[in-house]
Amino acid sequence: MSLNKLNAVLLLGVIGCAMSVVTSQHVSRRLYGELEKEQKLQRQLNVEYGQLTLEQSTWGAHALIEKSAVARMDMLTPTQRQVHVITPEGVR
Numbered sequence: 001m002s003l004n005k006l007n008a009v010l011l012l013g014v015i016g017c018a019m020s021v022v023t024s025q026h027v028s029r030r031l032y033g034e035l036e037k038e039q040k041l042q043r044q045l046n047v048e049y050g051q052l053t054l055e056q057s058t059w060g061a062h063a064l065i066e067k068s069a070v071a072r073m074d075m076l077t078p079t080q081r082q083v084h085v086i087t088p089e090g091v092r
Contacts, residue, residue: 058064069075 066077
């Protein structure tokens with residue numbers, strides 16, 4: 001193989017390597033942008049999850065449920081005489 005042919009092959013190899021470096025950098029930057037976007041979404045979802053957890057614990061509080069039952073449905077806590085305990089043997 002002559003020197004000109006060898007130079008041409010090497011030049012094509014260098015150009016191919018350069019193109020692959022540019023392509024890989026472009027893909028890397030695009031993927032990094034997507035990663036940043038997903039991490040931002042993760043932070044937002046973590047904040048929302050914390051808020052929902054706090055809201056759930058607030059709504060699950062016994063006093064709040066009782067207050068809501070009295071206000072919305074006029075429900076009252078039964079007196080001792082109104083409570084009947086049923087056992088397998090019958091009412092006691």
